[in-house]
Amino acid sequence: MSEPVGERAQFLSASGKPLLEVHRLLRTPYAAAHTLQESLVERRVAGLISDQLLLTEHDPVITVGRGGEEMPETLGGVPVVKVERGGEATYHGPGQLVAYPIVQLEAERRDLHRYLRDLEEVVIRTLAEFGVTGARKIGLTGVWVGGKKICSLGVAVRRWVAWHGFALNLRTDLEVFQSFRPCGLDPGVMTRLSDHVEIPPTNLLFEVLTVKHFCAVFGHQLPPSES
Secondary structure (H helix, E strand, O other), X not given: OOOOOOOHHHHEOOOOOEEEEEEEEEEEOHHHHHHHHHHHHHHHHOOOOOEXXXXXXXXXXXXXXXXXXXXOOEEOOEEEEEOOOOOOEEEEOOOEEEEEEEEEOOHHHOOHHHHHHHHHHHHHHHHHOOOOOOEEEOOEEEEEEOOEEEEEEEEEEEOOEEEEEEEEEOOOOHHHHHHOOHXXXXXXXXXXXXXXXXXXXXXXXXXXXXXXXXXXXHOXXXXXXXX
16 A cells, blocks of 8 residues: 655645545454554544545444443354444444545535535445435434435544444345344344345445445545556
């Protein structure tokens, strides 16, 4: 991974758009991805790197955000981890696409409600590529399909660098949600994309579409490919 240094302008494309470096991590333990996030956040705050987007799929884990209640160290054999993002408890595991944007929120974007709505928009546009209509619910964070929740969001901010992100259920084992109240809701509210439409067996297409729509919503551009 490159470590560009210098003025902020170095992280703009020729057209003036902020650059986005994408990392496909494939399947990772949650702790490893969290450690990488922390390292990249520190470097982004220091102005040493451009905005980043991590795309991954986790080994089974339940994470509990700042708004969550105390939980045991494991539930049904799945480890429980307390984290600094907003929101309550959610599950990460195989069959899910997890996206962690690490982005500097500039003056006009220093509104966390807007940031969350923009992340939801990325997911809604990605679902639309499969003919599935994603929707928001007033007073709740996330994306919903047919009245059920398909995507959970939770973020943290350090010196206006946002991190953590969203988890989109693709082929996720929904039974794990039955052991707790995901985001404080009834476990039966959770759904996955494979219950609504036939989907590819891997996450690659979803990753490509997520990058496409993230760049469109947030105005980023990918760095030029190395020849």
